Amino acid sequence: xxxxxxxxxxxxxxxxxxxxxxxxxxxxxxxxxxxxxxxxxxxxxxxxxxxxxxxxxxxxxxxxxxxxxxxxxxxxxxxxxxxxxxxxxxxxxxxxxxxxxxxxxxxxxxxxxxxxxxxxxxxxxxxxxxxxxxxxxxxxxxxxxxxxxxxxxxxxxxxxxxxxxxxxxxxxxxxxxxxxxxxxxxxxxxxxxxxxxxxxxxxxxxxxxxxxxxxxxxxxxxxxxxxxxxxxxxxxxx
Ligand code: UDP
Numbered sequence: 001x002x003x004x005x006x007x008x009x010x011x012x013x014x015x016x017x018x019x020x021x022x023x024x025x026x027x028x029x030x031x032x033x034x035x036x037x038x039x040x041x042x043x044x045x046x047x048x049x050x051x052x053x054x055x056x057x058x059x060x061x062x063x064x065x066x067x068x069x070x071x072x073x074x075x076x077x078x079x080x081x082x083x084x085x086x087x088x089x090x091x092x093x094x095x096x097x098x099x100x101x102x103x104x105x106x107x108x109x110x111x112x113x114x115x116x117x118x119x120x121x122x123x124x125x126x127x128x129x130x131x132x133x134x135x136x137x138x139x140x141x142x143x144x145x146x147x148x149x150x151x152x153x154x155x156x157x158x159x160x161x162x163x164x165x166x167x168x169x170x171x172x173x174x175x176x177x178x179x180x181x182x183x184x185x186x187x188x189x190x191x192x193x194x195x196x197x198x199x200x201x202x203x204x205x206x207x208x209x210x211x212x213x214x215x216x217x218x219x220x221x222x223x224x225x226x227x228x229x230x231x232x233x234x235x236x237x238x
Contacts, residue, residue, distance in 0.1 A: 006229030011150035016056035035091035054080030074138030085132035104136030143201035161217035166234035
């Protein structure tokens with residue numbers, strides 16, 4: 001294991017929106033690009049677990065607003081994350097990476113069930129573990145699942161990939177004078193209502209002192225810079 005790296009084991013959270021060009025559906029080229037960024041850090045010897053969202057296909061809360069039962073809508077959302085995870089796995093394996101998908105809802109013909117000790121073993125053996133179906137429970141998000149798995153798997157950091165290069169005090173897409181934070185405390189992120197992650201996810205990170213780095217995955221080399229300990233994105237810590 002390379003000792004010049006700041007992080008040896010990470011959990012990468014990919015939102016479903018990151019996989020589609022307009023935030024919807026799956027764009028093969030985008031998925032390939034993400035896979036090659038992951039390969040870059042994997043080849044440095046980093047142990048990588050990935051939690052993939054499903055918002056590019058389905059969001060439980062939005063679907064519930066149309067009249068579908070919320071828990072049912074959330075299960076559909078969890079299934080969407082499985083689709084994204086399998087597509088991500090395929091792209092990584094095309095790049096000769098060894099991967100495993102583990103699902104929080106059992107579906108043995110498709111993937112392994114999530115078994116913490118087995119996931120750790122895969123990581124130790126250099127396999128990228130893609131964790132699908134969120135936490136397996138409705139009324140949660142994949143951000144919360146990412147925080148939970150990161151803590152369970154003893155990841156040193158949760159890397160939250162977004163479309164912008166960190167956390168801002170306003171939407172930088174709409175407000176040109178929005179200010180970016182280099183660093184934030186969990187409490188600031190929680191009380192200011194900043195769009196880092198939902199409060200359940202943030203609280204879990206805070207209670208377990210798990211640092212979060214929010215960064216732009218579409219910026220080539222950003223992931224590697226973070227792994228090497230360079231300043232990149234916004235660090236959320238105590
Ligand atoms: N979901 C859930 N429990 C979980 C994770 C996800 O019910 O533990 C459902 C929820 O309906 C959510 C959808 O799956 O809206 C897709 O996940 P999310 O919105 O977190 O995806 P992202 O925004 O990261 O693409």
